[in-house]
Amino acid sequence: GAGVSQSPRYKVAKRGQDVALRCDPISGHVSLFWYQQALGQGPEFLTYFQNEAQLDKSGLPSDRFFAERPEGSVSTLKIQRTQQEDSAVYLCASSPPRGEGPLDEQFFGPGTRLTVL
Amino acid sequence: GNSVTQMEGPVTLSEEAFLTINCTYTATGYPSLFWYVQYPGEGLQLLLKATKADDKGSNKGFEATYRKETTSFHLEKGSVQVSDSAVYFCALKGSSNTGKLIFGQGTTLQVKP
Numbered sequence: 001g002a003g004v005s006q007s008p009r010y011k012v013a014k015r016g017q018d019v020a021l022r023c024d025p026i027s028g029h030v031s032l033f034w035y036q037q038a039l040g041q042g043p044e045f046l047t048y049f050q051n052e053a054q055l056d057k058s059g060l061p062s063d064r065f066f067a068e069r070p071e072g073s074v075s076t077l078k079i080q081r082t083q084q085e086d087s088a089v090y091l092c093a094s095s096p097p098r099g100e101g102p103l104d105e106q107f108f109g110p111g112t113r114l115t116v117l
Numbered sequence: 118g119n120s121v122t123q124m125e126g127p128v129t130l131s132e133e134a135f136l137t138i139n140c141t142y143t144a145t146g147y148p149s150l151f152w153y154v155q156y157p158g159e160g161l162q163l164l165l166k167a168t169k170a171d172d173k174g175s176n177k178g179f180e181a182t183y184r185k186e187t188t189s190f191h192l193e194k195g196s197v198q199v200s201d202s203a204v205y206f207c208a209l210k211g212s213s214n215t216g217k218l219i220f221g222q223g224t225t226l227q228v229k230p
Contacts, residue, residue, distance in 0.1 A: 003160075004160075031216060033216075033217060033218075035218075040222070040223075041222050041223070042121075042206050042208075042220030042221050042222045042223050043161070043206075043218070043220050044220070045217040045218065045219070048215045048216070048217055055215060056215040056217065059217070091160075091161065093161075095216065105163050105166070106163070106216075106218060108153075108160045108161040108162070109160055110159070110160045111160065
Protein backbone atom coordinates (compact mmCIF):
# COMPACT_ATOMS: atom_id res chain seq x y z
CA GLY A 1 0.00 0.00 0.00
CA ALA A 2 0.92 3.65 -0.16
CA GLY A 3 3.35 4.94 2.39
CA VAL A 4 3.63 8.35 3.98
CA SER A 5 3.86 11.06 1.36
CA GLN A 6 5.08 14.61 1.72
CA SER A 7 4.92 17.62 -0.54
CA PRO A 8 6.65 19.50 -1.85
CA ARG A 9 9.83 17.42 -1.85
CA TYR A 10 11.93 20.55 -2.21
CA LYS A 11 11.14 24.13 -1.26
CA VAL A 12 13.27 27.22 -1.65
CA ALA A 13 12.10 30.30 0.21
CA LYS A 14 13.44 33.78 0.60
CA ARG A 15 14.05 34.89 4.16
CA GLY A 16 10.85 36.28 5.59
CA GLN A 17 8.48 34.24 3.42
CA ASP A 18 5.87 31.89 4.86
CA VAL A 19 5.91 28.22 3.84
CA ALA A 20 3.48 25.32 4.23
CA LEU A 21 4.60 21.70 4.18
CA ARG A 22 2.10 18.89 3.71
CA CYS A 23 2.05 15.35 5.07
CA ASP A 24 -0.30 12.55 3.98
CA PRO A 25 0.00 9.73 6.52
CA ILE A 26 -0.79 6.10 5.89
CA SER A 27 -4.55 5.61 5.86
CA GLY A 28 -5.86 4.64 9.28
CA HIS A 29 -2.81 5.77 11.21
CA VAL A 30 -3.94 7.83 14.18
CA SER A 31 -0.55 9.09 15.34
CA LEU A 32 1.40 11.63 13.32
CA PHE A 33 4.78 13.15 14.12
CA TRP A 34 6.84 15.97 12.63
CA TYR A 35 10.63 16.01 12.93
CA GLN A 36 13.30 18.46 11.78
CA GLN A 37 16.60 17.09 10.47
CA ALA A 38 19.47 19.51 10.06
CA LEU A 39 22.30 18.58 7.71
CA GLY A 40 24.45 15.83 9.17
CA GLN A 41 22.27 15.44 12.25
CA GLY A 42 19.60 13.08 13.47
CA PRO A 43 15.94 14.03 13.30
CA GLU A 44 14.62 16.16 16.17
CA PHE A 45 11.03 15.97 17.36
CA LEU A 46 8.79 18.92 16.66
CA THR A 47 5.19 17.95 17.39
CA TYR A 48 2.76 15.04 17.76
CA PHE A 49 -0.89 14.51 16.87
CA GLN A 50 -3.28 11.81 17.89
CA ASN A 51 -6.10 12.08 15.37
CA GLU A 52 -6.85 15.81 15.19
CA ALA A 53 -5.56 16.61 18.69
CA GLN A 54 -2.10 18.11 19.00
CA LEU A 55 -0.92 16.43 22.19
CA ASP A 56 2.69 17.54 22.25
CA LYS A 57 4.24 20.60 20.62
CA SER A 58 7.19 20.88 22.94
CA GLY A 59 9.71 20.58 20.10
CA LEU A 60 8.51 23.52 18.02
CA PRO A 61 11.49 25.91 18.09
CA SER A 62 9.54 29.18 18.06
CA ASP A 63 6.07 30.62 17.68
CA ARG A 64 6.79 30.97 13.97
CA PHE A 65 6.16 27.23 13.67
CA PHE A 66 2.59 26.00 13.60
CA ALA A 67 1.13 22.58 12.78
CA GLU A 68 -2.41 21.40 12.27
CA ARG A 69 -4.33 18.24 11.42
CA PRO A 70 -7.93 19.43 11.32
CA GLU A 71 -9.62 16.21 10.18
CA GLY A 72 -7.24 13.73 11.75
CA SER A 73 -5.61 12.77 8.47
CA VAL A 74 -3.53 15.21 6.40
CA SER A 75 -1.26 17.50 8.39
CA THR A 76 0.34 20.81 7.51
CA LEU A 77 3.43 22.32 9.09
CA LYS A 78 3.57 26.07 8.58
CA ILE A 79 6.59 28.23 9.14
CA GLN A 80 6.08 31.97 9.20
CA ARG A 81 8.73 34.56 8.39
CA THR A 82 11.32 31.90 7.54
CA GLN A 83 14.89 32.36 8.71
CA GLN A 84 18.10 30.78 7.40
CA GLU A 85 18.33 28.56 10.47
CA ASP A 86 15.03 26.97 9.42
CA SER A 87 16.83 25.29 6.50
CA ALA A 88 16.52 21.56 7.10
CA VAL A 89 14.68 18.44 6.01
CA TYR A 90 11.25 18.20 7.60
CA LEU A 91 10.13 14.63 8.16
CA CYS A 92 6.65 13.36 8.82
CA ALA A 93 5.95 9.96 10.36
CA SER A 94 2.79 8.07 11.21
CA SER A 95 2.04 5.02 13.27
CA PRO A 96 -0.96 2.70 13.52
CA PRO A 97 -3.37 2.42 16.43
CA ARG A 98 -2.17 0.23 19.27
CA GLY A 99 -2.82 -3.43 18.55
CA GLU A 100 -3.19 -2.94 14.80
CA GLY A 101 0.39 -3.01 13.68
CA PRO A 102 3.98 -3.41 14.77
CA LEU A 103 4.25 -1.91 18.22
CA ASP A 104 6.06 1.40 18.32
CA GLU A 105 6.98 1.50 14.64
CA GLN A 106 6.86 4.89 12.99
CA PHE A 107 6.69 4.99 9.19
CA PHE A 108 8.54 7.93 7.74
CA GLY A 109 7.89 9.95 4.63
CA PRO A 110 10.66 11.04 2.24
CA GLY A 111 10.83 14.51 3.77
CA THR A 112 10.66 18.06 2.46
CA ARG A 113 14.01 19.77 2.03
CA LEU A 114 13.57 23.45 2.89
CA THR A 115 16.25 25.93 1.88
CA VAL A 116 15.92 29.50 3.09
CA LEU A 117 18.02 32.00 1.19
CA GLY B 118 16.48 14.51 29.76
CA ASN B 119 16.63 11.55 27.43
CA SER B 120 19.45 11.42 24.89
CA VAL B 121 21.26 9.10 22.48
CA THR B 122 24.94 9.13 21.55
CA GLN B 123 26.37 7.28 18.54
CA MET B 124 29.90 6.77 17.41
CA GLU B 125 30.99 9.28 14.84
CA GLY B 126 31.48 8.27 11.25
CA PRO B 127 32.06 7.74 8.54
CA VAL B 128 32.81 4.08 9.01
CA THR B 129 34.51 2.56 5.99
CA LEU B 130 34.74 -1.21 5.66
CA SER B 131 35.55 -3.76 3.02
CA GLU B 132 32.87 -6.18 1.93
CA GLU B 133 32.45 -9.15 4.31
CA ALA B 134 34.03 -7.28 7.23
CA PHE B 135 32.48 -7.27 10.72
CA LEU B 136 30.50 -4.18 11.66
CA THR B 137 29.91 -2.55 15.03
CA ILE B 138 28.27 0.83 15.45
CA ASN B 139 28.18 1.92 19.08
CA CYS B 140 25.13 3.51 20.65
CA THR B 141 24.61 4.54 24.26
CA TYR B 142 21.64 6.24 25.79
CA THR B 143 20.47 8.22 28.80
CA ALA B 144 16.88 7.80 29.86
CA THR B 145 14.63 7.57 32.87
CA GLY B 146 12.40 4.56 33.23
CA TYR B 147 12.38 1.83 30.62
CA PRO B 148 12.73 3.13 27.08
CA SER B 149 12.29 1.18 23.87
CA LEU B 150 15.33 1.21 21.59
CA PHE B 151 15.53 1.29 17.79
CA TRP B 152 17.89 1.33 14.87
CA TYR B 153 16.71 3.15 11.76
CA VAL B 154 18.49 3.13 8.40
CA GLN B 155 18.47 5.70 5.63
CA TYR B 156 19.65 4.41 2.26
CA PRO B 157 20.82 6.97 -0.30
CA GLY B 158 17.85 8.85 -1.73
CA GLU B 159 15.33 7.08 0.49
CA GLY B 160 13.43 7.79 3.69
CA LEU B 161 14.11 6.45 7.16
CA GLN B 162 13.22 2.79 7.66
CA LEU B 163 13.02 0.81 10.85
CA LEU B 164 15.81 -1.78 10.90
CA LEU B 165 15.26 -3.41 14.29
CA LYS B 166 14.03 -2.73 17.78
CA ALA B 167 14.06 -3.98 21.38
CA THR B 168 11.53 -3.06 24.01
CA LYS B 169 13.04 -4.37 27.25
CA ALA B 170 16.37 -5.21 28.82
CA ASP B 171 18.26 -8.18 27.35
CA ASP B 172 16.00 -8.28 24.29
CA LYS B 173 17.84 -8.80 21.01
CA GLY B 174 16.49 -7.17 17.88
CA SER B 175 17.51 -8.63 14.53
CA ASN B 176 16.80 -8.07 10.85
CA LYS B 177 18.67 -8.53 7.55
CA GLY B 178 21.67 -9.99 9.38
CA PHE B 179 21.92 -7.03 11.76
CA GLU B 180 21.59 -7.50 15.52
CA ALA B 181 21.50 -5.30 18.60
CA THR B 182 21.04 -6.25 22.26
CA TYR B 183 19.38 -3.95 24.81
CA ARG B 184 21.92 -3.73 27.65
CA LYS B 185 20.50 -1.86 30.60
CA GLU B 186 23.59 -2.30 32.77
CA THR B 187 25.73 -0.46 30.22
CA THR B 188 22.88 1.64 28.74
CA SER B 189 23.91 0.49 25.28
CA PHE B 190 22.33 -0.81 22.08
CA HIS B 191 25.26 -1.47 19.75
CA LEU B 192 24.50 -2.48 16.15
CA GLU B 193 26.43 -5.46 14.73
CA LYS B 194 26.61 -7.43 11.52
CA GLY B 195 28.92 -10.30 10.86
CA SER B 196 29.56 -9.71 7.16
CA VAL B 197 28.64 -6.42 5.51
CA GLN B 198 27.75 -5.98 1.85
CA VAL B 199 28.09 -3.00 -0.46
CA SER B 200 24.30 -2.67 -0.32
CA ASP B 201 24.52 -1.96 3.43
CA SER B 202 26.07 1.44 2.70
CA ALA B 203 23.72 3.92 4.36
CA VAL B 204 23.29 6.19 7.36
CA TYR B 205 22.30 4.39 10.57
CA PHE B 206 20.43 6.11 13.39
CA CYS B 207 20.02 4.83 16.92
CA ALA B 208 16.85 6.07 18.64
CA LEU B 209 14.86 5.68 21.82
CA LYS B 210 11.25 6.09 22.79
CA GLY B 211 10.83 7.12 26.38
CA SER B 212 8.12 6.29 28.85
CA SER B 213 5.94 9.27 27.93
CA ASN B 214 2.66 8.69 26.13
CA THR B 215 3.52 10.70 23.04
CA GLY B 216 5.75 8.08 21.47
CA LYS B 217 8.22 10.63 20.14
CA LEU B 218 11.58 9.28 19.10
CA ILE B 219 14.90 10.74 20.23
CA PHE B 220 17.64 10.09 17.68
CA GLY B 221 21.39 9.99 17.74
CA GLN B 222 23.30 12.03 15.19
CA GLY B 223 23.66 9.16 12.73
CA THR B 224 26.63 7.11 11.54
CA THR B 225 27.50 6.84 7.86
CA LEU B 226 28.64 3.41 6.73
CA GLN B 227 30.53 2.97 3.46
CA VAL B 228 31.22 -0.56 2.31
CA LYS B 229 33.76 -0.98 -0.47
CA PRO B 230 33.90 -4.03 -2.76
